[in-house]
Amino acid sequence: MSENVRWGIIGLGNIARNFVKDLALVKEAQIYAAASRNLEKAKGFTEEYNIPNAFGSYKELLECKEVDVVYIATPHTSHCELSIMAMEHGKHVLCEKPMGINRAEVEKMIAAAQENKVFLMEALWSRFNPSIRKVKQMVDSGDIGPLAYLHADFAFYALDRDFEGRVLNPKLAGGSLLDIGIYPIFLSYLLLGKPDQILSTSNFHDNGAEVQTSMIFKYPNAQAILYSGFTSRSEMKAEISGEKGTIYIPPRWHEAQGYTVEINGEKEEFSMPTTGRGYFYEIKEVHACLDQGKLESSLWSHRNSLDLITLMDTVRKQNGIAFPFEE
């Protein structure tokens, strides 16, 4: 990149904190502003991370002419509205996953990107992780033969959390599927594409939040076994098995720091530590796309986000995962 890209951060919660630490590692990135619904909170955040401008409303940041790209880090339920608002203000957008809570929202967001001629990408950071990129390359070039079996999970115990918080609150589209089930689904989609059939089952908490979902994605010559849950931890090691060999991505696979290849009983480990937590790579992708005048990434395209949300819509429909505001 020849010029600095000026970033604005919207919604100053957990992920925003992790993200700005990686943003600070990207040479061409300037963290220009941060916005919260509360000015004092925004000031605290900007002081802590040495950011020059604090706003007490999201709208003020969107009206700030100097901001080039907005990173949306609010609960799932506001991704669509805030991204569209940002794009209507001429901003490029990197929106946290899931891009929207259903296909209709993602379609609206993509239409807004096209109408306003701005860049839009879902912050599906695992797609840009160097180990996961390498694994995809190996699978695509047939190193382990045609894929037959994939196992990926993502779970941690969360039932001791605040039921009003975004993770467990159905009013904020809480539940394991959209929050963390998105990762195993992503891996299966990345390596095997769209399944012919999905079998799935969910368990719910008394407050209506979906807290466990198991899925089988059936392909003509392969099956993927996928899981997300808040009721216990799981190992979070991915296993990708073909006719000739297997690739293991050690825990936590979605933020991989390397992988292991096993062919003919011989195991070889490869270490690929990430720069920062790993958000670094999606930020670099945004910059590369802007530099080339692209309105979407070819590594994680609008079509990819649409396919991903459609798979999640199918699982939701099969199991009655509905949110109160959709009824």
Ligand SMILES: NC(=O)c1ccc[n+]([C@@H]2O[C@H](COP(=O)([O-])OP(=O)(O)OC[C@H]3O[C@@H](n4cnc5c(N)ncnc54)[C@H](OP(=O)(O)O)[C@@H]3O)[C@@H](O)[C@H]2O)c1
């Ligand atoms: N890529 C990743 O690794 C990763 C990891 C975790 C989460 N995420 C995604 O990032 C998004 C945010 O997750 P998080 O864990 O950062 O959540 P969080 O800690 O609850 O923070 C969300 C922030 O959104 C703002 N907000 C706006 N409307 C809100 C509302 N009605 N209720 C609560 N907060 C509201 C708040 O910021 P202000 O008070 O400053 O306005 C809040 O601090 C989610 O969509 C999640 O899927 C991604």
